[in-house]
Amino acid sequence: MSTSTPDLTHGAGHGDHDDHVTVPLLERFPGRGSAAAWPLGLVGVLLLVGGTFLSWSYTGDVLGDLSINFYPGGVQICMIVLGLVALAFLLAHRGPLSRLGDWLDSAAAVRNLGLGAVAYMAVAIGVIAYESGGLINVNPGGWVSLVGALLLAASGLMLVSRQHKDPLFAKTTSWLEICAIIVLMALVLFGAAYALGIGDGASFVLFLMFVAAAATALAKSGVFTWIGLIAQKNRPVLMLGAFAVAFLFPFTQGGSDENMSIATQVLIFAATALGLNIVVGLAGLLDLGYIAFLGAGAYVGAVLSNSAFATIGWKPPFLVVVLVGAIFSSILGLIIGSPTLRVSGDYLAIVTLAFGEIFRFTMGNLDGNNGPDLTNGPNGVPAIPDLNFFGFDFGQPHNVAGITLGRFANYYFLLLVIAAIIIFVFVRLNNSRIGRGWVAIREDEKAAEAMGVNVFGLKLFAFAGGAFLAGMAGTVKAHHDVSVTPDQYIFLESAFLLAAIVLGGMGTVAGVLVGATILKLLPEKLRFIADYRLLIFGLVLVLMMRFRPEGIIANQRRKLEFHEDDEDLAERIEEVHLEEAEAKA
Amino acid sequence: MTEFLQQIVNGLTLGSLYALIAVGYTVVYGIVQLINFAHGEVFMIGAFGALATWTVLFKGQHGLWVLPIMVLGAVIVSVLTAVVMERIAYRPLRGAPRLAPLITAIGISIFLQEAVRLFYPGAKSKLTFPEIEVVSGTALQVGGLTIQRAAVFTVGALAVSAVLLWFFVNRTRLGQGMQAVSQDPDTAQLMGINVNRIIVIAFALGAALAAVGGVAQGLLNSNIDFRMGFLAGLKAFTAAVLGGIGNIQGAIVGGLTLGIAESMATQFIPGQFGGSAWKDVWAFVLLILVLVFRPQGLLGARVVDRA
Numbered sequence: 001m002s003t004s005t006p007d008l009t010h011g012a013g014h015g016d017h018d019d020h021v022t023v024p025l026l027e028r029f030p031g032r033g034s035a036a037a038w039p040l041g042l043v044g045v046l047l048l049v050g051g052t053f054l055s056w057s058y059t060g061d062v063l064g065d066l067s068i069n070f071y072p073g074g075v076q077i078c079m080i081v082l083g084l085v086a087l088a089f090l091l092a093h094r095g096p097l098s099r100l101g102d103w104l105d106s107a108a109a110v111r112n113l114g115l116g117a118v119a120y121m122a123v124a125i126g127v128i129a130y131e132s133g134g135l136i137n138v139n140p141g142g143w144v145s146l147v148g149a150l151l152l153a154a155s156g157l158m159l160v161s162r163q164h165k166d167p168l169f170a171k172t173t174s175w176l177e178i179c180a181i182i183v184l185m186a187l188v189l190f191g192a193a194y195a196l197g198i199g200d201g202a203s204f205v206l207f208l209m210f211v212a213a214a215a216t217a218l219a220k221s222g223v224f225t226w227i228g229l230i231a232q233k234n235r236p237v238l239m240l241g242a243f244a245v246a247f248l249f250p251f252t253q254g255g256s257d258e259n260m261s262i263a264t265q266v267l268i269f270a271a272t273a274l275g276l277n278i279v280v281g282l283a284g285l286l287d288l289g290y291i292a293f294l295g296a297g298a299y300v301g302a303v304l305s306n307s308a309f310a311t312i313g314w315k316p317p318f319l320v321v322v323l324v325g326a327i328f329s330s331i332l333g334l335i336i337g338s339p340t341l342r343v344s345g346d347y348l349a350i351v352t353l354a355f356g357e358i359f360r361f362t363m364g365n366l367d368g369n370n371g372p373d374l375t376n377g378p379n380g381v382p383a384i385p386d387l388n389f390f391g392f393d394f395g396q397p398h399n400v401a402g403i404t405l406g407r408f409a410n411y412y413f414l415l416l417v418i419a420a421i422i423i424f425v426f427v428r429l430n431n432s433r434i435g436r437g438w439v440a441i442r443e444d445e446k447a448a449e450a451m452g453v454n455v456f457g458l459k460l461f462a463f464a465g466g467a468f469l470a471g472m473a474g475t476v477k478a479h480h481d482v483s484v485t486p487d488q489y490i491f492l493e494s495a496f497l498l499a500a501i502v503l504g505g506m507g508t509v510a511g512v513l514v515g516a517t518i519l520k521l522l523p524e525k526l527r528f529i530a531d532y533r534l535l536i537f538g539l540v541l542v543l544m545m546r547f548r549p550e551g552i553i554a555n556q557r558r559k560l561e562f563h564e565d566d567e568d569l570a571e572r573i574e575e576v577h578l579e580e581a582e583a584k585a
Numbered sequence: 586m587t588e589f590l591q592q593i594v595n596g597l598t599l600g601s602l603y604a605l606i607a608v609g610y611t612v613v614y615g616i617v618q619l620i621n622f623a624h625g626e627v628f629m630i631g632a633f634g635a636l637a638t639w640t641v642l643f644k645g646q647h648g649l650w651v652l653p654i655m656v657l658g659a660v661i662v663s664v665l666t667a668v669v670m671e672r673i674a675y676r677p678l679r680g681a682p683r684l685a686p687l688i689t690a691i692g693i694s695i696f697l698q699e700a701v702r703l704f705y706p707g708a709k710s711k712l713t714f715p716e717i718e719v720v721s722g723t724a725l726q727v728g729g730l731t732i733q734r735a736a737v738f739t740v741g742a743l744a745v746s747a748v749l750l751w752f753f754v755n756r757t758r759l760g761q762g763m764q765a766v767s768q769d770p771d772t773a774q775l776m777g778i779n780v781n782r783i784i785v786i787a788f789a790l791g792a793a794l795a796a797v798g799g800v801a802q803g804l805l806n807s808n809i810d811f812r813m814g815f816l817a818g819l820k821a822f823t824a825a826v827l828g829g830i831g832n833i834q835g836a837i838v839g840g841l842t843l844g845i846a847e848s849m850a851t852q853f854i855p856g857q858f859g860g861s862a863w864k865d866v867w868a869f870v871l872l873i874l875v876l877v878f879r880p881q882g883l884l885g886a887r888v889v890d891r892a
Contacts, residue, residue, distance in 0.1 A: 343876055350822055357865065541691060
């Protein structure tokens with residue numbers, strides 16, 4: 001194997017690593033820059049994909065059925081997809097797609113795909129061996145794919161990144177951008193439906209590994225930078241697409257209530273987290289008792305419902321209840337916020353936490369013995385009937401175009417509307433004078449005040465507004481959950497909401513949706529870690545703050561707040577803003 | 586009158602417990618402006634440390650002589666936890682936006698609770714704390730008042746800790762260094778004070794006192810569980826704010842005040858809103874009232890506003 005100069009492997013013929021002083025660990029692979037890297041990668045893809053058409057397992061009951069030749073199962077199809085993506089990046093590096101390679105860091109993508117494939121194959125083989133009683137039961141296909149993955153990883157480590165332009169400045173036609181968004185949305189829909197349909201934990205973990213490998217590869221190559229940009233440019237298309245996906249989701253479930261129940265929970269959680277995101281992400285007010293506002297709405301929904309245990313005789317129509325719940329919640333927000341918003345941020349966090357506890361204790365005490373009988377104390381309000389809109393009973397399944405939509409699907413659609421309202425409010429506020437005021441307060445309260453921003457008023461508005469939205473979601477949650485008890489609204493739930501925001505990315509809609517989905521979906525699917533769920537959750541919070549405090553999908557400005565010394569990032573953001581300003585002028 | 590005095594006694598007991606924990610919040614906040622939300626868990630781990638020491642070394646023994654060793658065990662476990670947590674989780678975040686350490690603290694808190702629940706044998710339910718001669722057993726009767734023996738231990742432990750703490754802060758070089766860092770970390774560093782070391786010591790100091798509190802709680806309640814740190818920590822933080830955060834005397838005064846206020850509320854608030862079911866609510870209402878009317882606390886906060 002001859003070691004050639006980097007120029008030979010460069011399609012464009014530029015040495016771009018001369019100015020790098022410290023070489024990352026991943027780029028110190030022997031044989032780096034060798035001409036053999038590219039063909040090696042092709043061989044790797046061939047073996048990886050070829051192996052999936054052979055049997056991986058002797059027994060047919062592990063990870064779905066992987067024992068039949070020329071009939072790949074779901075676990076194998078993931079590897080086919082990964083191999084094809086890697087092939088595309090290899091061809092972008094050198095070959096027919098090399099114009100794409102001018103914009104994307106194809107070598108980094110191949111590297112990540114390769115390493116991801118190795119990890120995936122290792123786990124897959126491990127699971128097959130463990131569940132069927134020994135490595136002997138791993139059939140040749142698995143080994144072929146593993147070798148392919150190893151070759152692909154080696155190739156990725158040997159490839160040297162071509163000089164590429166920043167995808168932020170890519171000029172693409174709008175139809176291409178819209179197509180990209182549509183494809184992305186379709187992938188999300190398909191991926192979500194597929195993931196929810198996976199029955200066993202091991203297959204689910206493998207699918208997650210596949211998604212993680214693909215996502216990191218796309219992120220490292222710069223595709224996500226471009227997607228972020230076109231998402232900003234074509235926001236209406238993206239929004240419509242996202243809602244179309246969310247709307248179509250129940251139709252992919254074939255009337256199964258099990259997954260719809262999870263999806264509905266995710267949606268309640270996400271809607272609440274989006275409301276909290278206004279308070280925390282935009283205005284920067286750390287609210288650790290937000291769940292109390294959801295609870296306030298839920299209790300209003302419960303005691304004004306037709307439940308036999310409701311303590312108030314007034315039974316208004318549901319829309320009135322939603323309004324009453326939301327207003328009640330925001331009044332609580334005003335009561336708690338108006339005195340405490342004058343103190344500094346840390347105090348606010350603790351006061352809101354204390355408020356959350358006060359709420360829970362109070363709801364547990366108002367049982368007739370320790371206070372007026374309003375909430376039935378620790379037993380809560382059970383047997384809340386399903387909603388009924390003009391004869392449309394939410395408890396009954398309905399048939400739409402031959403597909404049965406069950407009880408949870410009905411609530412899902414209602415919650416979708418509520419989530420849409422919250423997102424709409426969020427986005428419009430974010431782009432308004434109020435939103436800019438919030439960002440100013442978040443970044444430097446004193447400077448904002450000096451510039452004439454009404455700090456107290458805006459903070460109070462954020463607080464009460466967030467409470468309003470949570471109260472709204474709470475009234476629906478009461479009917480969806482059937483019963484409302486105080487221990488549904490413990491501090492841990494507030495911590496989960498906050499974690500959804502932090503994990504996904506503060507101040508962004510997409511981030512919160514991702515965070516909420518991860519936090520609700522994983523525990524449902526990974527039942528075998530059920531007991532360690534909270535332990536892992538705590539650990540993830542700590543690690544996340546340590547290594548990626550801006551979250552998975554970061555708001556660029558927010559990212560900069562956490563990495564103040566990253567001048568490169570600052571410059572890029574500034575350049576893009578300048579370009580946008582020029583384009584507008 | 587007897588009722589009133591009885592509630593004072595109960596309040597002082599409870600308050601001493603809060604004060605022991607509150608010192609940890611206030612010392613750390615005074616130096617790094619960080620609400621160490623996981624401090625309640627350090628307290629809880631102290632109690633488990635004492636129980637573990639007893640189970641491993643003295644199972645079946647109830648003499649008073651085992652108590653100092655149990656306290657020592659509790660202190661060692663708590664201090665280790667606090668120091669490791671500072672080193673691994675908080676130190677890398679110094680200078681980050683203030684949201685980051687707070688969220689880390691929540692993460693640590695959940696992690697520690699779960700770690701104890703999952704890995705301490707039998708901790709999924711309540712564990713019985715050993716009875717120790719002299720400090721547990723039948724309550725003392727003094728002029729019509731009932732005084733739990735463990736209450737005497739708790740108040741005594743606070744008194745001893747407070748004297749030692751005063752001596753440490755005002756009469757030793759390290760204590761002086763701590764004061765200097767809390768006034769101005771940058772200048773203190775220029776004067777040759779090792780700020781990192783001072784911060785570790787602040788965490789360790791708070792943890793040691795919390796551990797003593799953990800033992801006291803075990804003796805008072807005669808059982809411990811992994812959840813006990815959350816509410817106790819929250820109350821202790823309330824106490825620290827009540828006294829004036831960053832102010833060590835304040836933490837002690839605040840703790841005692843909160844304890845007495847809570848006991849009084851149980852006894853003297855008439856009608857349905859009195860009684861023990863509402864005492865936590867009144868404690869937190871007190872926190873909110875203090876923040877509204879006197880945010881600097883009873884004795885005045887010793888913290889420069891950086892926000």
